[in-house]
Amino acid sequence: MLLRYRFRVYPTAPQRVMLARTFGCVRTVWNDAVAAREAAFRQRLPHPSLAVLDRTLITEAKRTAERRWLADVSNVPLQQSLRDCHAAYRNFFDSLSGRRNGGRVGPPQFKRRTGAQSARFTRNGFTLRPNGRLYLAKIGALKVVWSRKLPSAPSSVTVMKTPTGKFFVSFVVTVDDGAELLEPLSDPEAETGIDLGLKDFAVLRGGKVIDNPRFFRRLERKLKKSQRALSRKAKGSANRGKARLRVAKVHEKIKHTRSDWIDKQIKALVSENQALYVEDLHVKGLVRGRMAKSMLDAGFGMFLTRLESKASRAGRTFVKIDRYFPSTRLCSTCGALTGPSGLAGLKHRAWRCGCGAHHDRDVNAEINIRREGKRLVAAGLADT
Structure with missing residues (x-):
């Protein structure tokens, strides 16, 4: 490797x-x-x-x-x-x-x-x-x-x-395969589904939440101010070079803080779980809609790529669920497709199924992702 x-x-x-x-x-x-x-x-x-x-x-x-x-x-x-x-x-x-x-x-x-x-x-x-x-x-x-x-x-x-x-x-x-292998965890239930989103970056097993830090949004105002100052400088001037450097420093800070934060979250997830189940998101398709800026700010593609690599080197089970699996709509109690769907359903953070079960949108999705991942592993249909 x-x-x-x-x-x-x-x-x-x-x-x-x-x-x-x-x-x-x-x-x-x-x-x-x-x-x-x-x-x-x-x-x-x-x-x-x-x-x-x-x-x-x-x-x-x-x-x-x-x-x-x-x-x-x-x-x-x-x-x-x-x-x-x-x-x-x-x-x-x-x-x-x-x-x-x-x-x-x-x-x-x-x-x-x-x-x-x-x-x-x-x-x-x-x-x-x-x-x-x-x-x-x-x-x-x-x-x-x-x-x-x-x-x-x-x-x-x-x-x-x-x-x-x-x-x-x-x-x-x-690097030899297995050079970074971690010891298997003593708890056989040390596994989690990972439901990625924009309100919360990820929801894990038991309703544990990883907050969305929104690094770009935090510095967006400062970036706009520095970009406006750059646009007013004459091309080829020394002041334009200084203004360009200020814009580059803001971009660099956003990039480095996001990368460092993602690496820390991945290290914690891999060290605490023997198996990790995620959705195979179509990131390029998601960044073309009206929420493109928020999707890019979250860095889902970077997170999934690094998580898969780290899990493989650490000897953890990593499974991607099909992107068309209805993890949000599926009731984790009765299995009926009664949950919210589409862009119109994004505003519904909780819903009640016809069987009487009351679900938090993201917690329910994590349960379904974890169950589907375990089923794929048991059936030998997952690349782990």
Whole structure:
């Protein structure tokens, strides 16, 4: 199993200059590759191969006056940029033909210098030194803040610069299956269904509620204020750069606080439950409606992806219930479909079934999700 371990780095002033050059060269090679592909498509010519692009956009380009500065940086991230662009096009075409699972993937786009920057180094482009420094070819030894040990020797490292000017490195490491296995819980009933929602982020077994923190909503007013200030600044001015940085910092704070909160909730759920049952939400479809902003703010897709990964590495049972299973409408007492449905039924937080049972909407849904998950496990129909 491949995992990424991310750490903060603090380059010196000369190293920041070399990193800026490296990012610029990597971005240029990527954009040249996209332009070459688009030109071939417009002229109805075969797409240039990776070997042809490598020769024309790197080797031969270094001999020209317009691209001679490509020789100032390591050749490793330039070649990796071409390979990443080639993989992105392959995923795009496989998505069009149906050979790739998952949602539709768009074609590669041109990269801008104002966004996040990155460069990837393979084994022959970096070295981990005994003093804890990370040496990158033609950049130097970077100071890394090690928050944890790497489980194995990394196969590649990506150095990144965020829009706020912070630098990070991301190592790709191999982890053996079961390396993070947790001891089975003594309580055989330590399992829960997870009913996700907007009023409460999740409702667990026994009516336990995880409140929805609404990170974006909390800082939305501050973000609007900073965006209005940015719109009034002249393009290309120093003040516009400062205003852009303030907007980026607000976005970064929202992103990091949401990610940290989700990781903490997942750790608690996995450590306290032997089995976890969730609905297979169609997140991309949900973010297209009138509640799209709230759906994106909740981060359901991030939560479900990380929860499945963490449960698998910890040896916990993780089951996704079919998205069309009527967990809300189904009465957990008699099994009749008498509950609220559709957008009009969202305002009904409690309801009474014809059998006389009175249900809380989310608590009833959690019970049904848990029962359906246990049935799938017993029948051998779940990927656990």
